[in-house]
Amino acid sequence: MLWRPKYILEALAITLVCVGFLGAGPSRSANTRFNDLGHKLMCKCGCNQILLECNHVGCNYSTQMRDELLAALTRDGSGLGSSTPDSDDLVLQSFVQKYGATVLAAPTTSGFNIVAWIVPFVALVAGLGLVTVIVRKWKFRLQPVGAQDLTPSQLDEFRRRAREDTEL
């Protein structure tokens, strides 16, 4: 009974929900935060690359932006003018204010941008539901086939189908 598709789907759903709660661990070091946030920002030199991955020789933007990010994550308060380390959201917000919304490497989860995140999962869930409904509908439409009084040609047809069904 444990192997019923219903239970498998439930287990899968629980696993996916659990995934959402992962990553909320204890406070991270400035180095880890620098790496995380640096991968959530874009370089503004026009290269369309993630800030920490911009490798343009002599790129003025990326060096400056990395310094600003480091400053925001350390206690000296230089760069963005804070005397204590800012939260991740505040750091990202300060970059948005200075460089515009395109500095973020992914849409935010507020306003219209949340649509970007929701639609793929809605599509997945709707698709799964649709396929399940179609399969069930097709299944219940099935007509039973009589097994008595078969002609040789009918038998040949069943043999052909059996061969096809078991070949691949």
Add this chain to the structure above:
Amino acid sequence: MSDLGSYSLLLGLALSVYAFVAGIIGVARKGHSAEILGETARRAGIAVFGCVLIAATVLVVAAFRNDFSIAYILHHSNVALSAPYKFAVLWSGQEGSLLFWSLLLGGYGLVLRLRYKVDAKLVAYASIIIAAVQIFFLALNNFAANPFGIVTGTIPPDGNGLNPLLQYAEMVIHPPMLYLGYVGMTVPFAFALAALIMKYPGEKWIHITRRWTMVTWAFLTCGIFLGAHWAYAVLGWGGYWGWDPVENASLMPWLTGTAFLHSVMMQEKRGMLKVWNMWLIFATFGLSIFGTLLTRSGIVSSVHAFAQSSIGTWFAVFLAIVLAVCVFFFVMNRGHLRSENRLESLVSRESSFLFNNLILLVACFTVLWGTLFPVLSEWVEGTKVTVGAPFFNKVNIPVALLLLLLTAVGPLLSWRKTSIDSIRRNLLNPSLLALGAGIAIIALGWIHPWREQSEFYALMTIMLSVLVACTVISEFYRGARVIAYQTGRNILSSVYVLTRRNTRRYGGYIAHFAAIVVMIGFAGSAFNQDIEREVGNGESMSIGHYTITCKSYTQDDNANYSSVWAIMDISRDGKKIDTMFPERRIYKASQQPATMPAIRSTIQEDLYLVYTGNNPDNGHPIIRAHLNPLVSWIWTGSGLLLLGTLLALIPSIATSRVPVRSAAKVLADSRQAVGAGD
């Protein structure tokens, strides 16, 4: 010389129009004269290839002769450019790459028309569709993006040179492979639309379409992985996939093509999903064109900005016409696509294909959605947001994990209906092994899934990969064991016979195995490390187990570029193991800089060094080191994927050619034999 190229293109266009019009008249009318007209259309189609080949040859010869009177050669070549890259000039710019597209389409058309005896009527219809697509591309070549434009005024003595990023050995083969994939999708599209238009009786068209799709899918796969390797080995940011719109454009038709290669089996075996398969082929072709529209129109921003122009309108109009034609003939002839069978159970091979298709299409939709969302957000809010790697990774990884789960379960299901007992029997041991592998990895401290979401995903990927590997191996083993009983061969020999008996099935399993090798490679990125330091002579930096010491740094110069490079000694746990040479070049013709990373690749990890620049005060090199685990698995997996696809393309041998032991002996042995599964 450019005149020869221009006139060849014009003649090619005229012949394409003739092949299209005469082809239509030939299939619409009956009688001997119609047959003759159809034959002239076929020959005109063959001649188109000759015309485009002449034009392409003229352009390549012009590159070799440094004929800078042709604007395209002036902008994309220079005197010092080495010979292999002179060939690459053909596809390195907008006009040349569209000519290359026409050339490949002409080549595919040539093969198709030479093999017309496969099914003369079907090929005649398909030829008309190919001629229509060829008209579009040759019209572009002639009127919107002519590669033979002449330089006005004084002709410079040297050209601007090839884009430095393209001056890499793989770039000589990566674009042709990708284009063979993109352009090749025209052929299955032509067969599918032809079958729909003529209400083709029987399933022969789907067999032909499947084989063509497999070939072009293999080219596309090869092109995508070569592109990823090029990005890794040349761009110098330490990664291989950046979810750039150009990369996404290649991935979308690949995903729908993969979905088709699975769902087509339902049509071949059970006469089901005919409408679905038809639209999958239409979508795959449409996405190939749409990808080109995206990357050449400037609709979305891309790292690959060297091919943008205003020809997007042409592609948009063409795409609209293609869609209208497909919808029209589908509405007219949809009755021809009725399913012959119904699905009998939720737990069956058929439903696994349905779910597989759903997940692949959701992945494709997600890529499309993310690529176009900046345009949508600008339209709705007036602000263009960036949708980069963090979005695609977050959304696509759960989808990919679901796909891996299906890859494990799907092959264990029978056609029509599978009992739960059967699944339990076949899946229990692989599941226990996967679970054991996960527990062992956590116990050994290799992965801490509670620390980061990426580590959790990495663990899930490895566990599901073990599950897939076990099911693939068990499929080979169970089949081989039966043959071993029947023929008295040893198990390895039986695996060989088993594979030869059904190359498509077991080639497919090898492709599944390859997919998990690639996925494990992707999972490694959760543990990437990097460090950047200024290192003078004798100074060191550390990353992972490695100590990197700058032995020296120097300069070099040749006709094409000047370079600075460092000599870096690599030690592991205090013992010197290698020397690496990261390099930075300045190409003289274009005055563009480029990095040439040094990569030390092992099965465990890649050490990747980039010469990012020099300290302006003391001249010391600044080196960025990346430690990227399991990257070599991606390239190994891609090779295996192609191997599996090639194997699936080889015709299976007839069962009767395999020697079988006498019936009495088999009967005696069968008393001890175990069932070979479902």
